Amino acid sequence: MRSNRVNKWVAAPVAIGAALLLAGCTPEQQRGFLPEGSTHATNHTEGITALWVNSWIVLLGVGVITWGLIIWATIAYRRRKGQTGLPVQLRYNMPIETFFTVVPVILVLGFFAFTAKEQASIEARYDDPENVVEVYGKRWAWDFNYISDDVYFQGVQVKTDEKGSALPETMPVLMLPVDKTTEIRLETRDVIHSFWVVEYLYKKDMIPGQTNYMSFTPTETGTFMGKCAELCGQDHSMMLFELKVVEQDEYDAYVESLRAEGNTGSIGDEANANIESFYGDEAKAQND
Numbered sequence: 001m002r003s004n005r006v007n008k009w010v011a012a013p014v015a016i017g018a019a020l021l022l023a024g025c026t027p028e029q030q031r032g033f034l035p036e037g038s039t040h041a042t043n044h045t046e047g048i049t050a051l052w053v054n055s056w057i058v059l060l061g062v063g064v065i066t067w068g069l070i071i072w073a074t075i076a077y078r079r080r081k082g083q084t085g086l087p088v089q090l091r092y093n094m095p096i097e098t099f100f101t102v103v104p105v106i107l108v109l110g111f112f113a114f115t116a117k118e119q120a121s122i123e124a125r126y127d128d129p130e131n132v133v134e135v136y137g138k139r140w141a142w143d144f145n146y147i148s149d150d151v152y153f154q155g156v157q158v159k160t161d162e163k164g165s166a167l168p169e170t171m172p173v174l175m176l177p178v179d180k181t182t183e184i185r186l187e188t189r190d191v192i193h194s195f196w197v198v199e200y201l202y203k204k205d206m207i208p209g210q211t212n213y214m215s216f217t218p219t220e221t222g223t224f225m226g227k228c229a230e231l232c233g234q235d236h237s238m239m240l241f242e243l244k245v246v247e248q249d250e251y252d253a254y255v256e257s258l259r260a261e262g263n264t265g266s267i268g269d270e271a272n273a274n275i276e277s278f279y280g281d282e283a284k285a286q287n288d
Helices: 002-023 045-076 094-123 248-260 281-287
Strands: 131-138 141-146 151-154 173-177 182-188 193-197 202-206 212-216 222-228 240-246
Touching: 045 094, 131 173, 131 193, 151 248, 173 248, 182 193, 182 202, 202 212, 240 248
Parallel strands: 131 182, 173 240
Antiparallel strands: 131 141, 141 151, 182 212, 193 202, 193 222, 222 240
């Protein structure tokens, strides 16, 4: 009985301390210092965040145990005053050796299983997506073909002001309706690029001659930062775009505005790269 009472008195402060520690975590700490944004931006971001945060919790726990054992062994088996030679050595302790072999294997298999499960969920394509958009990367801008609505947007490289900040009016914008299953088809006209929506916690390469896919459902409206995540040349740092997730009526109005501008159909591999932003209008005219 005395032992049970002691255990309760020990367990209670530990539980309270853990609760206070977790309650004191900022939202940034709770998402493992991942980029700012909601953990519910898409149907995948919550799972990605959970995998990242839980992995760090397990690894920190393993680290604390390992560091504790190292410190304990250093103190417990140190050479005492008056002793000479090596301290008493421990050899061939099968239970400890088995423990140190089995536990890491279990941890590695566990990390692999959870990672493979999350990756399979992210990479799974929708059988019949409600919205399909084809994204072309080019040095150094973006073109968006709204396949489901038969319209397109053609961007040029983002320009900056005297302070080096991007001018909003030159920023390419990709519009998506909220809560619609979406497939992004990724293409490139020149070198390898990478399509990255920062708050979506996921990016994928755009490789010449190969079509890659991203499938997700945007679940929150808002404006999200996008950029190329593959070093692609001189103006890689300015290969930016914005992803705007809006309600269906606002998305429909945007599609109609593209149609009214004559941007019907789509633009593909036959279109010129973004040469006007790199070589200038004179070179573009010569190329044409």
